[in-house]
Amino acid sequence: xxxxxxxxxxxxxxxxAQRLMAEKGLAQISTGDLLRNAVASGSELGKRAKAAMNxxxxxxxxxxLGMIAERVVHDDCKDGYILDGFPRNLTQAEALAKLxxxxxQPLDFAVLxxxxxxxxxxxxxxxxxxxxxxxxxxxxxxSQSDLAECTNAGGELIQRADDNEATxxxxxxxxxxxxxxxxxxxxxxNLLQVISGEGEMNEVYGRLLKVLKI
Ligand code: AMP
Numbered sequence: 001x002x003x004x005x006x007x008x009x010x011x012x013x014x015x016x017a018q019r020l021m022a023e024k025g026l027a028q029i030s031t032g033d034l035l036r037n038a039v040a041s042g043s044e045l046g047k048r049a050k051a052a053m054n055x056x057x058x059x060x061x062x063x064x065l066g067m068i069a070e071r072v073v074h075d076d077c078k079d080g081y082i083l084d085g086f087p088r089n090l091t092q093a094e095a096l097a098k099l100x101x102x103x104x105q106p107l108d109f110a111v112l113x114x115x116x117x118x119x120x121x122x123x124x125x126x127x128x129x130x131x132x133x134x135x136x137x138x139x140x141x142x143s144q145s146d147l148a149e150c151t152n153a154g155g156e157l158i159q160r161a162d163d164n165e166a167t168x169x170x171x172x173x174x175x176x177x178x179x180x181x182x183x184x185x186x187x188x189x190n191l192l193q194v195i196s197g198e199g200e201m202n203e204v205y206g207r208l209l210k211v212l213k214i
Contacts, residue, residue: 001026001080001212002105004087004096004191006182007113008175009168010123011197012204015136016113017084019205024214027074027081031088034067035059036160056162056170058088058178065095072103080108089178093185109212110186113197113204117172124168128157 003026005013017028035053038046045067049059058064068086071077087093100106115123126140132155137146139157150157162171186192193211197204 001108001214002083002100003081003212004083004107004110004186005085005113006110006179006186007197008115008120008179009171010120010127011113011115012123012201013084013113015201016197016205016208017082018136019201020082020208025079027076027079028084029068029071029077029081029086030084031064031067031086032084034071035064053162054167056167056174058174061089061091061095064088064092065099068096069099072099072105087179087182088174090181090185093182107191109193110182110189110191111208111211112183112192112194114194115197119198120172121168124163125165127163128159130155131158 003020005017007013014028014030014032017030020026021028035046035049039050039053040046045063049063052059064086068083072081083096087096097107122140123138126138128137128139129135130137130150130153132153133150135146135150137150137157139147147157162168183192195204195207195211
């Protein structure tokens, strides 16, 4: 099964994709993660991407499309995958459609995780990743025991460089202007499912399984 996750920054795409990967064996392909790894490794690609990411702008389409074309043919994708954070604009969506047609791997679903703006802001500013377990946490919403699990393991709660107030405003504007039109694009293609991304992670996951019929 091949799925695109749509939704604003903080809508829970990464969290839900991680769970689908763990429980259903689908690969999670997060262009944000791939780009952050490239920046951390200091590669040429990472250097090209860094400024746009820090400003909350989109990285150029050619960089992202190259990464995706390489990634979807990996072994772990043979039973399906979730595209998390890609496509982010119409050019990318059209390029993806062409790539998947050429590969004979059409998309099955595009799922929009719908979340109110006030909740998004808290989710983004509170978001942390445990430096040891890699688990996604939130200082406002995670339980004390989940937060303690990280610190007890000697981990630190790391905040993403672009999860700061200054950058968030731009990321949300970029989402509205460039990514939101994909909702109609996938609706027209008869691939769109909309679920509420609000509430407990388990509830959202349940809604997801229902629309994916798995
Ligand atoms: P994310 O982790 O999905 O929120 O992505 C973090 C940042 O990486 C974004 O703000 C963009 O700068 C960049 N990025 C991630 N995915 C894409 C994409 N599909 N196209 C362009 N830039 C992207």
